[in-house]
Amino acid sequence: MNKKLILSLLILITTIPLTQAVEIITYTPPFAMDKQPVSINYQPLKKSQQKWKLCAVYPHLKDSYWLSVNYGMVQHAQKLGIQLKVLEAGGYPYLEKQQSQLKDCKEWGADAIILGTVDSQAYDGHLTELTGSIPVFSTINDLDMLNPDSHKNIVARVGINWYEMGYKTGEFLAAQHPKNSPIVNVALLPGPKQRGGTKPMVQGFLDAIQQGNINVVRTAWADNSKELQRNLLQQLFVSGHDIDYIVGSAVAAEVAISELRTNKMTADVNILSTYLSHGVYRGLLRNKILFSPTDKMAQQAMLSVDQAVRYLEGKPLEKDLSPKIEGLTPNNLPEQAIIDSLSSSEFRPVFDVGINK
Numbered sequence: 540m541n542k543k544l545i546l547s548l549l550i551l552i553t554t555i556p557l558t559q560a561v562e563i564i565t566y567t568p569p570f571a572m573d574k575q576p577v578s579i580n581y582q583p584l585k586k587s588q589q590k591w592k593l594c595a596v597y598p599h600l601k602d603s604y605w606l607s608v609n610y611g612m613v614q615h616a617q618k619l620g621i622q623l624k625v626l627e628a629g630g631y632p633y634l635e636k637q638q639s640q641l642k643d644c645k646e647w648g649a650d651a652i653i654l655g656t657v658d659s660q661a662y663d664g665h666l667t668e669l670t671g672s673i674p675v676f677s678t679i680n681d682l683d684m685l686n687p688d689s690h691k692n693i694v695a696r697v698g699i700n701w702y703e704m705g706y707k708t709g710e711f712l713a714a715q716h717p718k719n720s721p722i723v724n725v726a727l728l729p730g731p732k733q734r735g736g737t738k739p740m741v742q743g744f745l746d747a748i749q750q751g752n753i754n755v756v757r758t759a760w761a762d763n764s765k766e767l768q769r770n771l772l773q774q775l776f777v778s779g780h781d782i783d784y785i786v787g788s789a790v791a792a793e794v795a796i797s798e799l800r801t802n803k804m805t806a807d808v809n810i811l812s813t814y815l816s817h818g819v820y821r822g823l824l825r826n827k828i829l830f831s832p833t834d835k836m837a838q839q840a841m842l843s844v845d846q847a848v849r850y851l852e853g854k855p856l857e858k859d860l861s862p863k864i865e866g867l868t869p870n871n872l873p874e875q876a877i878i879d880s881l882s883s884s885e886f887r888p889v890f891d892v893g894i895n896k
Contacts, residue, residue, distance in 0.1 A: 559583075561838060561879070562863060569859035570684045570696070581857070583845045587619040588852050590893060593844065594644035595653040596637060597627040598680070600888050602763055602790055603817040603881070604836055608655065608679060609889060610882030611840030616892040619848055623892035624649070630762060631657045631731050638662075641669040651694075651847040655679045666692040674850060678843040679836065680736060695846045695858040699834040701736025702743035707832040707866050708786060708813050709747025716751045724756045726775050728768060728787030728795075729813065732760035737788075740813055744786065756780045763790040772798045786811045789831070793818035796827045815867065815880050826869045835862035838879040 560582045566574040595612055597605050609625060616623035624647060628637040637657050644652050653676045656662065663686040666675060670692060677696035684690050716723050727744070729737045737760075745755070757780055761767040768791040775782065776798070785795045785808060792812035799805045805827075812819045815833040822828030842860050849856045865876045 563838075563842070564861040564863060565857045566859040566861070570690070570693075574859065576861070578863075579857070581842070581860075583615065583841060584619060584848055584854075587621050587848050591621045591650045591848060591851050592624070592648060593621060593651050593653060593847055594624045594626070594647060594649035595655070595678075595843075596640050596644065597625065597655045598637070598657045599630045600627045601630065604789060604814065605655075606886065606888060607816075607836045607880060607882040608840040610886050611837035612653070612844050613889045613892055614837075615841040615844040619844070620893070621844075621848060622894050623844070624894060625888075625890045628657055632762070634658060634661050638665070638669055641666075645669070645671055645673060649673055650851055651676060653678050653843045653847060654682065656682045659683045662686075662689055664688045674847070676843055676847050676850075679839060694850055695856060695860075697839045697842045697846065697860045699839075699861050699864055700739065702739040703864055704736070704813055704832050704834060705740035705743030705745075706747045707743075707864060708811055708830060709744040709753075710750070711830045711866060711868075712753060712784065712786070712811060713748050713751030716753055718750070718752050720752050722752045722754055723783040724754050724781055725784045725786055726780065726782050727755050727758040728771055728785065728791035729758070729760065730788040730791070731762045744813070756782065763788050765790060765794050768794045769798060776802055776804070782808050784809050784811060787813065789814050789816035789819045792822065792828055792831070796822055817881055817884075820872075820877065820881060823867055823869050823872060829868060831867050832864050833867055833876055833880045834864055835876065835879040837882060838862050 560580050563581050564576045565579050566576055568574055599605055612623060626640040634657050651674045652670055655678050659681045660683055666688050674694045675692045677693050679698055681698055684693060729741050731737060759771045761771055772795060789812050792810050795810050799808055810828045812828055812831040815831045819828055819831050839862055
């Protein structure tokens, strides 16, 4: 794909709003184990009735995934004319810091809290003491709703099932290498072992590749930092394993491009990412990455802000929402999917919107 087209797509991301009517999934009954998906056309709010105070808490802002979440929230908060305060814990291991940030939201006087948890089990029995009576909206990462205290405090959620993200990635690979074809070897670098959606993502991937002739020769876990993922790749290359594919988090996939080039292995090893980022998008454009699903993180963020404002204003509220996951390849990069996923090229983290300093 030529540079002019790449530039035009990046400009497109900066100019088309996220708040037009979107086709998404709502689940009924919400939060239930046996909930059923229903496709709906969702029209986001255009303006709020008053300047509500929303406090959003993220695991981190170290990669472009959460930067895109930040972008989606900031855009919608600005459009609605509300206040948005953003706090980030610095990484998935920092549960205590995130817990203290929830207290900070309470002390700030937030009308609602949007929580991207560092761990699905992190707040079992503790949300009430951290947030009091403030309504909480779960975003992106799954928060266990089986605990009575969490169930009482969580009003609504936006998020995908990370199992499906892994399954779509494995499904793509299995289609390339069906059971009657020669076996291919995969190194799996999913990210942090105990945090986020990595475990269900891995299970989805492993289940899907049963339809193909695929062997996972190594699984290596580490936090999603470029340094740690580069270390895993370097260890992989000296291990003596015969590798046909590297399948990993967006950070691992991004780093794999340069590491394969450095080791003169680009022609021998292919890369799949389990979710989209700006670097993965560039890799798809350049045919360096063969596949990535997108869970449309900017759209998810917009929906979380919209849910909170709808609740505060007593408007109709869909309590359990998910974007439609799309699989992307170098030959399939729908413009709207990219717009719904990634922050604009010039966007930098924003920690407050509409707050008088």
